[in-house]
Amino acid sequence: MASSLTKDSAAPGTPGSEKTFFGHPRGLATLFMTEMWERFSYYGMKALLPLYLVAPGGLHLNAATATAVYSVYVSLVYLLALPGGWFGDRVWGPRKTVAVAGTVIMLGHLTLALPSSGTFFAGLGLVAIGSGLLKANISTMVGHLYDGPDDPRRDGGFTVFYMGINLGAFAAPLVIGTIGETVDWHLGFALAALGMALGLGQFLIGSRNLAPRSTVVPTPLSAAERATTLRKALIWAGVAAVFYTVVGVSGSYTLNWLLVPLTLAGVVIPVMVLARMKRDKELDGTEQSKLSAYIWFFVAAAVFWMIYDQGGSTLSIFAEASAENSVLGWEFPVSWYQSVNPVLIMALAPVFAWFWLALNKRGNEPSTIVKFSSGLVLVGASFFVFLAPLSIAEGGHKAAAMWLVAIYFVQTVGELTLSPVGLSVTTKMAPAKYASQMMGVWFLAVTAGDATTGLLSIAGVDLNKMGIVALEAALAAVAGVAIYMYRNKVKSLMGDVH
Known part of the structure; x- marks a missing residue:
C-alpha cells in the first residue's frame, strides 16, 4: 500500500x-x-x-x-x-x-x-x-x-x-x-x-x-547497571507478588486493591518527577525559572486532560444509558462517538495552522499563555454544555445525539488550542539536562489528570451528576482565567520563551 x-x-x-x-x-x-x-x-x-x-x-x-x-x-x-x-x-x-x-x-x-x-x-x-x-x-x-x-x-x-x-x-x-x-x-x-x-x-x-x-542503543547500560536494574526489578516484582498472594489467600481481595495503588502512582509519580527536577542543583537560574513557569502549564494541563479524557468514559456511559443515539431516525453504535474527535482534528487542524499564521503576519497572534488559558476555558465550557443533556436525562427523556457531538466539538477546539502549544512549550522550556525526558514529563500531565478521575470514581463520586459536572467545568474555567490573570508573572518566569 x-x-x-x-x-x-x-x-x-x-x-x-x-x-x-x-x-x-x-x-x-x-x-x-x-x-x-x-x-x-x-x-x-x-x-x-x-x-x-x-x-x-x-x-x-x-x-x-x-x-x-x-x-x-x-x-x-x-x-x-x-x-x-x-x-x-x-x-x-x-x-x-x-x-x-x-x-x-x-x-x-x-x-x-x-x-x-x-x-x-x-x-x-x-x-x-x-x-x-x-x-x-x-x-x-x-x-x-x-x-x-x-x-x-x-x-x-x-x-x-x-x-x-x-x-x-x-x-x-x-x-x-x-x-x-x-x-x-x-x-x-x-x-x-x-x-x-x-x-x-x-x-x-x-x-x-x-x-x-x-x-x-544511544546510551547502553553497563554490565553493572544492567545487573542492578534487574535486581531491583525482581525485588519489586517479588514484593508485589507476595503482597497480592497474601491479600488473595486472606479472602479480602477486591478490584480496589489493584486500582488504588495504580491511581495513587499516577498522581504521585508526576509530582516526584517535577520535584526531583526542581531540586537539581546543576540547573542554572534561567533553567530553574523556566521550570517554575512550566509547572503552571503542567498543572493546568492535568486539569484539561482530567475533563477531556472523560469523553471516552463518562460521556460514553451517559450515551449508552441516556442518549438518543440516532440521526434522522438512523441508529448508530455508541462507540461511533469516539470517531468525532479525530475527524474534527483532521478538518480543523489545517484551519488553526492557517489562522495562527495569518494572525502572526498581522502581529496579533495570541501568546502561548493566552492560547493555553483559552484551551482550559473551552474544555470547561464543554462540560457546561454537558449540563443540558444531563438535565434532559434527569427529566426522564433521552438527550439528542447532537448534544454529545457539540461537547466533542468544543473539546476538540480546546485541544487544538492547548495540546500543540503544550508540546511546543515543553521543548522550548526544557532544561538542557532533561531535553530528551521532558516530552515524557508532558505525558505525565495526562497521567495525573486521568489518575485524578480514577481516584474520584474509586471514592464513589458519580461523574454523571450535574453538580459534579458543573464543579469540574468551573474548575477548568477558573484555572484558565487564573493563568490569564497571572500571565505577566508566568511570562517573566519563561524568560526568552514566548
Whole structure:
C-alpha cells in the first residue's frame, strides 16, 4: 500500500533515498502505516472498553468502577511512556523496542478476545505496557529520518505522521466498535489484535527503509547497571507478588486493591518527577525559572486532560444509558462517538495552522499563555454544555445525539488550542539536562489528570451528576482565567520563551 504513494527522491542521501513518501524519506511510509494500525487497534479497543465494562454481557460493573478502570488504564499508557523511552535509549534501541511493543500489544488484544473475565485485566495490562514501549520510540524514529532539527522537511514529516494517528483513530470505532457492540465484544477485541498484527507486519517488512541509527542503543547500560536494574526489578516484582498472594489467600481481595495503588502512582509519580527536577542543583537560574513557569502549564494541563479524557468514559456511559443515539431516525453504535474527535482534528487542524499564521503576519497572534488559558476555558465550557443533556436525562427523556457531538466539538477546539502549544512549550522550556525526558514529563500531565478521575470514581463520586459536572467545568474555567490573570508573572518566569 505504501509503495503506491512513493516517487523518486528529490533529496538523495537521506535514508530510503531511492523513493520518497509524499516527498519524505521512504521510511516515513513504514512508520506512518505502523502507527496508523497501532492507533486503529488502540482506539478501537478504547471505544469498546467502557461499554464492555458496564454491559450485562460484559463485566457488568457499575459506572463508577468502569470509569475508574478506564481512567487507570489510560493513565498507565502515558505513565509507561517514560520507562518505554528508557528501554529504547538504554536497552534495545528504538527499532527493537517498537517490534517488541507491537508484539506485546497484539498479545494483549488477543488476551482481551478470550471469553474469560479472569484474563481481561491481564490483557489490559499487556496493551498498556506495549503502548508505553511504542509511544516515545516510534516518534523518535520519525526524527531519525531527517538530517537534524534544521531539515526543512522535518515538521512536515511529523504532520504526515500525525495524520496516520488520526486516520487510525477515526476508522477504529466505526469498524471495531460496530462489530464489538452489535456482533460480539470479544470479536471486536480480536479485530483490534488483527489491526496491530497488520501494523507489526508492516513495520517488520518495511524496517529496511528506516534510518540505521534507529537500531543503535544511544546510551547502553553497563554490565553493572544492567545487573542492578534487574535486581531491583525482581525485588519489586517479588514484593508485589507476595503482597497480592497474601491479600488473595486472606479472602479480602477486591478490584480496589489493584486500582488504588495504580491511581495513587499516577498522581504521585508526576509530582516526584517535577520535584526531583526542581531540586537539581546543576540547573542554572534561567533553567530553574523556566521550570517554575512550566509547572503552571503542567498543572493546568492535568486539569484539561482530567475533563477531556472523560469523553471516552463518562460521556460514553451517559450515551449508552441516556442518549438518543440516532440521526434522522438512523441508529448508530455508541462507540461511533469516539470517531468525532479525530475527524474534527483532521478538518480543523489545517484551519488553526492557517489562522495562527495569518494572525502572526498581522502581529496579533495570541501568546502561548493566552492560547493555553483559552484551551482550559473551552474544555470547561464543554462540560457546561454537558449540563443540558444531563438535565434532559434527569427529566426522564433521552438527550439528542447532537448534544454529545457539540461537547466533542468544543473539546476538540480546546485541544487544538492547548495540546500543540503544550508540546511546543515543553521543548522550548526544557532544561538542557532533561531535553530528551521532558516530552515524557508532558505525558505525565495526562497521567495525573486521568489518575485524578480514577481516584474520584474509586471514592464513589458519580461523574454523571450535574453538580459534579458543573464543579469540574468551573474548575477548568477558573484555572484558565487564573493563568490569564497571572500571565505577566508566568511570562517573566519563561524568560526568552514566548
